[in-house]
Amino acid sequence: MTLSATGVSIRFGGLVALNNVAVSVSPGEILGLVGPNGAGKTTLFNCLTGVSKPQAGKVQLEGRDISRLSLADRVRLGIGRTFQTPRLDLGSSVADAVMLGFNPRLRQSIVSACLPFSKARRTEDDLSSRARQLIAEFQLTADPDSSAGELSLGHLRLLEVARALASEPRYLLLDEPAAGIDDVDRDLLADAIRNAAARGLGVLLVEHNVGFVAELSHRMVALVSGEVVAEGKPAYVVADPQVVAAYLGVHHVAA
């Protein structure tokens, strides 16, 4: 009963982005994924969600091989994600941007969408109020009808989390959701992640802020140059010499 990747390898030209990687996350578990820039974290997300097709290995959802399924199909099976750089229509309203998240769970016909007094109309009101609830929960904005372009980067990240939750995923993959957000929002985010896990969602969390991940995660995986170098309890992974070296290296370069 997990979402898992086994033996996943992918290369871009000469660059080996992932080399025989195996990870798995179970329902209710928060799995932290850390690693320096270019380690392959986003690439692993892409393989799990179907954006990229690995050259070797397979992806399984609760025992079923989903390696061949498209991104859209996997979302409908319950794999929700956010993007490292938020993807959304900055011209749409905040409410509409969140409401897009309900789509994977809806099976709306075009005819129903076009007609007044149809089933789609009735769901529309329901979706709108649920979206407004999510917007309030994440304190995105006081006016859900305002333009999404007016939100800060931090709020855009939260909006993506809210949108991903709207699709009622069984597994939630968050790609650096806390990058560039302020302390208040970070606490909101942490609560949302804990709540989601408490409701039985498996959460895969990529984050550079090791402290933040370590505090939230039940288990951690460290990725360096496309290979898993450490895996286990947060305290254990954080202390792993290779991880420390990788992160120190990063800090040295950054400094």
Next chain:
Amino acid sequence: MNIKRRTALASVAGLYALSAFTLASAQSSGPIKVGALIALSGPAAAYGAEERRAIEAVFNQVNAQGGIGGRKIEVVVRDTKTNPTEAARLANQVIADDKVIAIIGATTGSETLAFADVAMRAQVPLFPMVGTPSVTDPEKPYSKWVFRMSVPLSTDLPASMHRMVKDGKKRMAIFSEEDAYGQQGAAMAVELAKKLGVEVVENISAPKTATDLTTQATKIRNANPDAVLLVTASTGSGGAFLRKLQQVGLNVPVYGMAGIVQKQIITSGGTAAEMLIAPALVNPDEAGPLKELFALMKDNGGVDGFGAVLGANAAAGVVAALKSGATTGAQVRDAMEKIGSIKGYAAGPIKYSPTDHDSWGPETLIFVTVRDGKFKNL
């Protein structure tokens, strides 16, 4: 509030219904209005401008002499832009708003066909200045309302080929443009060649937009004809084709159609235009039998080609019908079939009957060629 709204709604509905039943009231006083739907822009604009000058010249002359029973003729000119959809919209406009009793036009066949039904329903006769056969197709109900004001292809094409036979030619190559006119003309020429005992050694066409006719000219030269039939009404591509024939070194007479006898063919064809022999409605360089037309156009921009003949005759036809006492579109139509020969501006008589809406026969044609940059009667 509620009652007020209801009365408002009811009056809007009432007015709306009224608008559906406003009937076209016949013109009984004021000027007699005649529509002129002419291509003043777009591909056929070269003819349209001259047609317009001639139409206005004829009506001005009639008006100067006191009009028709004291009523002036007012011509409502609209530019169809050589576009069928636009032509149909304008036809609706002049019929509904200006209540014209006849429409002169259009300049091209497909524009005419686009409003033929509309005009028929409104009982407005049409005088299209086009050679396209289908506008007077007797099987179509609208043809009752259409009087051709140009030489039909079935007149000038055979005239040209008979001339060819008379000149002793035996091996003919056909060059046509890929449009309605060229296609129907080429088919007609192939049929007639069988009857006349002329061999068709090459039958080739080019798209209207073709810029290079080398392939076509070379193929024709290689077929070794002793005459070429040029089936196009476009002076631009006609001239280009003649130049190409000269370039590839073929020097045989080229028999053209009436539509090509325009001053532009000499400009665009250069010395190659001297190969041309064509039946013409008018020779712009020699009045010949068309003294009245030249007199009419003298102060109205002169005669450049057959556009003047078509416009002047179309207007003369309408005037003749009005003079016979017609005051409605239906009466104009009936008069056209009855009044016999129209005193017009062509080389021969124009006379319609219930079975003939084409009229313009071979008598209306004069054969011309080009010498020293001028048309010369043969």
Next chain:
Amino acid sequence: MSNEAKLWTAPAVIVVGFCIVMLLGIAQPSLHTTMFTIGLYALIALPLGLIYGQGGTISMAQGSFAALGAYTSAILCTRFGFSPTLSVIPAVVMPACVAFLIARPILRLPELSLALVTLSLGTVVAVGLQRGGDFTGSFVGLSGAPPLPLVGNHPVWVATTLWAVVLIVVIMYSHFVHSARGRSLNAIRVDRLLAESMGVNVPFDLSIMFAIAAGIAGLAGWFYVHTLGYIAPDSLGAHTSANILFMVVLGGRRAVLGPVLGATFFTFANDFLPGAETHGLFFGTILVLILLLSPDGILSPQAMRVLRRLFSRRDRVSRARLPGTAEVTEASR
């Protein structure tokens, strides 16, 4: 703005505008046929607004799809004795099927290539019609298509029927943009990866929308041929497609009413322009000016927001006025 207002503003504008022009038609009857022309263009342009403005998929084939619908119906009626009531179905289905079949390979292309490919589709259709011999009437075209069922030829009833269809399309379009499907289509425009991650089957959805757009254009073609009784290869075609795109871009591709506004502007502007040669210049200049000022056309989202704010402010003021306090009245001045 309430949900209901969002859904019904555009249809209400259509109804009111139509009634006003038709009443003016009592004084100037040609307005009735002008309304037909506008309605015809609007009907071809509206679905382009949908697939281009919402879905980000440009098409220069709408005129040709209309021609396809018109020819289908004309051929069935004049050669096989169909009645227009019956032939309306193939007139819609035929272009829709053609569009659906070609959609998948071409809709992957970037915007410019897609414009060129759809434009050349128009050329293929035109050449096919010209070379179709007696079957399509070749260059001369087909005449003798019977008048519309029930309403016949009366300009007022013809225009009313056509605009009833335009109204239905506007209502459906308005509802569509405020539905999950509408949000999917917008997501495709913004970012295909986003759309897929929201469960959208992008190639299939786009193909369906492309086909629907073609089908509605076919319906417009049906109106065209049974109103004029005649259709030729140059009646509707590549130049129509280009004009339709102009209407959509000028009027506002993101707004439901943008294409209708564009069609109205285009048709009336035609009457004031001296000739076809000046068209390109005039419309080109207008387009450049508008796009410099407002890249999304006249009815751009920004313009709409300003309008909406204006209206909702007036709402608020009038509601606030009810208690009749001096303070509020003062503030509203």
